[in-house]
Amino acid sequence: MSSITRGLNDFKVLVSIDFGTTYSGCAYKSFANIDEPKLLDRWPDHQGHYVKTPTVNLYKKTGKRLDMVAWGFSSKLKMMDMEAKELSSKFLQLSQYKLHLDENASLPAWTANITVMQAISDFLKDFHNCAAEKIESQIAIGRENYRYCLTVPAMWSDEAKYVMRQAAINAGIISAGDDPDRLMLVSEPEAAALYCERTCKEYDLQQGDRFLICDAGGGTVDLIVYDVAVSEEGQTLSEVTKGHGASCGSIFIDENFATVLANRFANHDVKIPDSLLSELATAFAYQLKPNFKGDNDLRLQLPWNLFFSGLKNPARFDIHEGKMLFRASELREKVFDPVVSQVLELIRSQLDKARAQNRAKKMSAIFLVGGFASSAYLQSRVRSEFENMAKKIAAPNRPEMAVVYGAVYAGMNPRKVTARATRRCYGVGIIDAFDWSIDYLRPDLKFDLFGETLCRSRFSTFALSGQKIKMDECITHHYTLVNKIYGESSDYRFTVFAIDGDPPRYVTNLQGAAFISIPDPFSSFDPPGREISVQLSFYFGLSEIRVEATVQGKTFVTRLQFDQGTSGKLQKQLLFRSSREY
Template sequence: MDSMSNLTINDRKLVVGIDFGTTFSGAAWAETRRSDHQSIVEIWPADIGTHEGMSSPKVPTELRYTPQGIEWGFQIPPLADRNQWFKLGLSDGQRASGQRESSEVLTTDYLRMLCEHLLYTLDQQLGASILRTIPIEFCLTVPAIWSEVAKQKTLDACQKAGLKSSSEILLVSEPEAAAIYALQGLDPHGLSIGESFVLCDAGGGTVDLISYTITSLKPILKVREAAPGSGGLCGSTFLNRRFGEFLVEKLGQERGWDDEILAEAMERFDTVIKRQFSTSTSNVGYTIPVPGIDNNERLGVRRGRFNIKAEEVKGIFDPIVDKIIKLVNDQIRATSRPIRAVLLVGGFGQNNYLKERLRTSLSSAVQILQPPNAWTAVLRGAVMMGLARSDPRLTSVSLESRAARKHYGATLSVSFVAGKHDDSKKFWCPIDAAYRVLAMRWFIKKGELVEEGKPVEIDFVHRVSTPAAHMGNFAIDIWCDEISDVAPVHKNSNGRDLVTLRADLSHISISDIGSFPIERGADGNNYYKVPGTIEATFYSASTKYVLVCKGQRCDSVTAEYV
C-alpha cells in the first residue's frame, strides 16, 4: 500500500460496500487516498424521522409498512409483525409467511432506506461539499451459490433503490469478499507458499465455502482457488425456523397460545439461546417466557415459563450443523490437498456450537479459526475489492484465478461427426449437402481455472443469403450446467438456458457487407460468411458476454436472463 502516496487529488474516489444479508445488513466505505482506513456505519435510526438511536455494526434486514411510513431495521417495535428473510425470495421465488409484497419490492424498499441513511452518514462525516464532488463507486455482495437470475434481481433492486455509482456497480461474491479480508489479516510470517485454507461464510440464509492456495507472499499475498466453491441454504435463519416449528408443535394447541408469545419466544432464542448454546453447555436447559399459558408439568410449563431441555436444543441445531460439516468436508476433499485451517466468518460463523462441532469432526491437523471482525468480514472485504477495482495499486490480496463452478458454453451448429455426436440429433443441411448437429462449444468447464477479467472466446460464422441490403438480427443462447462432472457434447436435462444474446447487425454499411467473403452453397445459392466471436469475461459474482462482429462490439446486444 506504499503506492497510496502516489495518488493525486484527481484519483480521489469513495468506495462504498453494501452487504445485503438475509438477517442483517451493513455498509462501509473507504477513500482511495486513505485505503487502509475503513469506516463502518454503526449508528442506525431507532424511530421514523430520525437517523440515530441504535449502535451496531449491522442493522436487521427487516421492513414494516405503517400509515406513518416505512419502518426498517431497529425502527420496528420488538413484537410487531414485520417482513423478514425476504432476501431468500430473490433466489427461490417464494414468499415468507404473511409476506404480501414480492421479494423484489421489499428488497428495493429496504435498500432505499439503507442507502438514504448511508448518504446521511456520509454527509455528516465527510461534508456535503465533498459528497458533491467526489465520485462514489458501489460494491454489492451476493451469495456465491445464487443463480445469475437472483444476482440480477438484486442488482435491479439496487438500481431502483437509487444507488448511483460513478462506475458500474460491482457485484462481489460474499465468501470471496470475506476471504480477501480474512487472509490479509493472517500473520504473514506464519504463512508458506502452497498452503491451503477453506473459508466458510456462515450467514443468516446461505453458507458459502471457498478454498484458496497461497501462490506468493511478496510484495503482496497472492492466492488462487483450490477447488470450485460450494454452499447451501443452511444458515442461522433455518435454526430459527426449526425452533419456531418446535414451539408450535409443543405449545400451539395450549390455551393462551398466540402470535405474541411466539414472537417473544423467537426473540429469546435468537438473542440468547442461539448465541449461548455450545457443547460445554449441552447439559443445561433453557427457559422461554410463555405468559398466559397454564402450568403443564408434562410439557415443562410452569409459572409462565417453558423449560427446553438441552437435548431438544441439540435436536434443533444438529440437522443444520450437520449440513455445514458435510459442506466443509466436501470442500476439503475437493481441494485434493492438505488444508491448514478452516476460517469461520459471518454471523453464524461466530457460533460456538458450530465451531466446536467442526473441531471434533475434522482432522486434528486442521485448525478452526474465527478471525477478528468475523461478522463484518464480508462487508470489509467488499470495500477492499472495490478499492482494487478502482485502482489496482490498492490491491492487498490478489486473487490470480478462480475455479469454475459450472460449465458455461453456447449451442452452435457444427458439422456432424459420427461417434462424437448423437446420431438422433443430426439434421440435413441443404447448404452444405451434409449432416449438421447442434452441439455445445464451451467457454469454460467446471473446475477449470478462470482468470479475472480475461475474456474467453468462441468463434462462429453467421451465414446470410445474397444479395442483402442489411445483415438483420440473430441470437445465440448461453447455457450452463452445474451438475454434470464431464461437460456434455449436447444439451441435456442437467443444464439450463442462462442468457440470450441478441445482435442487431443492421448498422453494418453496404460497403462493409460487400467485404464479407461469399461462398456458393450446395443448394446453388450464394451466402455471405459473417465471422463473429462471443466473448465471456468472468468476474467475482458476474459474467459479461459480448458479441464481436467484424472486429467491433455490437452495441445493441441485450442480455435476457431466463
C-alpha cells in the first residue's frame, strides 16, 4: 500500500478490527452517514452461525521456510482433511499466539520458526485483504480511503502495543509513511464500554453513575471502571481505575476439560488420540460450555469411530448410549472454577480500587462482554458474588460483538472518553545535580563537569501509575542539552522507562522500554559547555503514548519506538539534565 499524505479528515470509512486470541471480527462505518456500523459476518469456508473467523494460521514447511497457505475457517478445514502424520511433517498450525504478547502469562516457550509478530502480520494481511474486498464490494469505496481501529487488551504493555502497530504495518493495513493516527489502537474494555453506553439504553446511565466493564474473551479478561458525565455536548466517560486483567479467558476452561477427559481414559490405562481429544474439546466448547449453570450435568455426544467402538466396558468411562456424562461437581471443581475464580478476583480488585477512591459511591452496573460473557455459569457466579455491590449486573445483547462494534464508536468519536488512568509509571533517564544528602550512597554515579557536580542515571517522572490524565492533556518538562566535545555529531537519544509501582531515584537497574531520538542541535563550531533548551511533552490520553520534543523552534513527534538490542545510553557528546520550568 502506498503512503497516504493527505489529511485524516479526507478518509471516508472507518474499519474496526477485533484481533482476538481465538476469533477475530471486523465492522465498518462510513463517516458520511448516520447508519449503525455494519458487521462482516461471512468469511472464507464459513461454518456455523458465529460471525467471527478463527485466529488460526496454517503454514506449509519447505525446509526451514514457512509459507502460510490458509487462515481462519479454511485452515481448520485443511487440517481436518489431513492425516496427523502428514500434518506434523509437512504443515504447522499456529493458534492462540496473541497470548504471547502478555508478558505476565505463563505459557510454553515459543518454538515456531517465525516470530510472534510475523504470525500476527501473516494473519492480519489475509484477514484485512478479505475484509477490504467485502467492504469495497458493498459500498464501492476503495481501501485507500479507510481509517482503522485495532483493538488491544488494556493490560498490555506499551511494547506489546508497539508490536501490534508494527504487525499492522507489515500486513499492509497502513504503511510506515502514513499519519500514525490513521491506525488507532483502542483498548478492548474501552470499546466494550462505548458499546454498552450506547446500546444498553434500558439501564439509563445518568450523570454521576459508575459502571464496571468486564471484557471476558477467549484468551484474556480485561476490566476498567468508568464514571458517566453529562454536559451540553452529550454524555462522556472517564476512567476511574487503570485497566488491568489477566490471561484467564474461556480457552483455559477448554484446556481444563481436555485434561479431565484425557485423565478419565488414562486412569484406566487407555490413551485417547490427540486429534480426537482436540475434536471433543472443541465440541464441548461450542455445544456444552455456554449452557453450564453450575448444578447441571452435561452429556457430550461422541463421534462414531474405531476408538470408541473398540472400547471395552464403556460404562466405566461414564459412556452411555453414545454420550459421555460429566457431573456438575466435577465440571465446577476441575473445569470452570479454576478460571472463573480468577475472573471474580479481577472484578473484586477493580471494585475495591474504585471504592477506595469514593466509598460513598456505589457501582451502578457491571457489564459482562466478550465471548466468555455468554457463559451462564460465569454470569451466575458474578451475580452471586457482587449483587450487593452493584445495582445491576448484566450482559448486553450479543456480548461477543461488543468490542468490534465499540471500536467503531471509539473511532467515530475518539473524545467520548475524556480521561484515562495511566497503566504504568513513566519517566526518562537524565543527568541532574548531585544531592549530597541522598546521592552519597551512589558515588559511582557522581562526576564533575564545567564546575558542577552531577549525578547520572537519575529518573525524571512524567506520570505515576494510575494517574488520571484528561484527553489531549500533555505533561511537559524542560531540560538542558549540554555540548560536551568539539567536532563529532550524532542524533541525541534518551531512554524512556515504563515501570510498575512508585518512581525510583535511579534507572541503573531498570530495563529501558523505548527510546526517543532528536537530531543533534549543536554545530561543529559550538564550544564544550554550550547549553540548548529542549521541551519534552508526553501525551498519555490515547492507548499509545505520543511524545513531542521541541528544540530551537523545531518539534519532533513520535510514538514510543522500542529499542531492539541497543543499550539506550546517553550519546557521548550530549548530556541531559534538569532545568527550571519556563
